[in-house]
Amino acid sequence: MQQIDQIKQQPNQQSHQILETSFQLSFQDKTYDAYLQVIDSRLEISIEILEQSQFNWKEQYSIEQIYKLNKFFLQCKDLNEAYQIISKIMKNSLKSISTNDSKMLVQFEFEQAYGKILFNLQLHQCEINTNDLVAKLYKTISTLQIKSNNQQKQLEQIIKDQSTQSTQNEQIKNLLAKQNEQMKDLAQQMQSLKAELSNQVQEIKNEITSNQHKIFSNIMSFEDGEIIKKWVSDKQINLLQIYRATINGFQIEKIYEQCKDKSKVIFLIKTKEGKRFGFNADFQIKNYNGYLAQNPNNIFLFSLDLKLKYTSNQSNYSDAFYSYNGGIAVGDGHDIYLKTNSNSNNSSYVSQSGYGQKEGLKKYALNGGLKNFTAIEVEIFEVTFI
Known part of the structure; x- marks a missing residue:
């Protein structure tokens, strides 16, 4: 395995980039360019196949997410130390690289005093540059x-x-x-x-x-995306992912940050039990610190599992949307309520009171008959017209 290494340390500029390194990996007669960067307190790892340079695979990790990759990294006290260790592992311990659809699976194996350790990365294909x-x-x-x-x-x-x-x-x-x-x-x-x-x-x-209409999502398939597009408009639209909880964080404040200045979005939730549902909003998702009076026709709910769209029961609501630091809710009866850190608690819930009467929505049907849920993924897509 031949590697070309170039490491440089930079001052904390506007981009907040602290460290970066680039090197080459070889596996099964293919050469790859690999990059590591520390940007905005996150470690970004990307790999590119030189023979197919129109493709690129990338993922970002916080120090907490790095700890979860392998117990070995619990020894790292901060992102800088994790960066140094991961850089050394990637340069010297590559075991295998494989691609599957829009994902790249990379495995490293290295020796420690107490035996061999496996370190696995799953990168996602990103846009072409x-x-x-x-x-x-x-x-x-x-x-x-x-x-x-x-x-x-x-x-x-x-x-x-x-x-x-x-x-x-x-x-x-x-x-x-x-x-x-x-x-x-x-x-x-x-x-x-x-x-x-x-x-x-x-x-x-x-x-x-x-691939202009291709959707990269951990929740919905390409076919699901086409159904949502038809629900949103009879015109041609694109769905551009602007937030993914497993990357950006499950805190509600992170949603407000990523949705800044976005006026039309699709909100998706996937629960621990695998139920998939969400809502469409024709207004900015931000902290209103209370209720927002909104035309209910600007919001609709849907279930990806049932392949059904649910509209408002009434022609007007004074409390159509609710948001604050601790959560987000749609419908005056909190038809969908997502609590901050929804991946680590069971306080989020669904309740059919404001939507779905005309479509025959049964109680708690969005969540498979259960009221409360724990989320394993939340994604938000900006809707843009072609």
């Missing part, structure tokens, strides 16, 4: 051009220095012939790289076109 790909290919072309120019200068210097020595004429001729062959090879490589650049840019455009 066309500019980075184009820049990388152009950099390769530029490197080849510089190499060609340097060789030409070396040959000219040899010819100049040895021009008066007849015994060196044959050597100079051989060098010139060799240089000409190298120039031809470099020209062919440059032509091939330009063709590759053109092909990969076209592939990226095709990939973007074919």
Whole structure:
């Protein structure tokens, strides 16, 4: 396994980036670029397949999430120390890399005094960065051009220095012939790289076109997303994920931060029992520190398991939405109430009082007949019109 390592420490600038490192990994005749960064008190890990540079897999971890990856990391007192240890492990202990749909599974195995330790990462495919790909290919072309120019200068210097020595004429001729062959090879490589650049840019455009409606979610499938789009509007729309609790945190304040300035969103919840439900809101999700008077038609509830949409029982509510530091609720009777840190308590609940009468929604049906629930994932998608 060959690795190229580059580490640099930066001051705490506006991005709050503290550390970053990049290196190469090799596994089963494939070469990967790996990156580690500490940004905004989170460790970001990303891996890119060099032969398929239009794809990139990435995930972010807080120090608490790193502890959960393996008990071994409980020895780390802060994110800086965890970064140093994970960097060393990734450079020296790669065991396997595999990709499955939009996920990349990476496994490391390293020796400790008390035996072998396995460290597993699950990264998610992220958006394509066309500019980075184009820049990388152009950099390769530029490197080849510089190499060609340097060789030409070396040959000219040899010819100049040895021009008066007849015994060196044959050597100079051989060098010139060799240089000409190298120039031809470099020209062919440059032509091939330009063709590759053109092909990969076209592939990226095709990939973007074919996947422009693709939804990356831990809760809903592609088919679920298409159903939600039809519920929201008869026009073409996109669903862009702006919040995922397992990455951003289960605190209600984190939801307010991620939903800032977003006026139309889809809110999804997945419970410990695997029930999936949520609501649509045509207004900003923020801390109103109480009730928000809102036209109930701007909100609808839905169940992904039942494939049903539920509308308001009345034409108007004075208490259509409720929010504060400790929770969020929709409907005047708290049809869906999500409490902060919903993954570590059973205080969140559903109650059918304001929605679903026309659609025959039964009591607690959103949560499979149970009132209270514990969430294992919460996701929010911004709705944008194409």
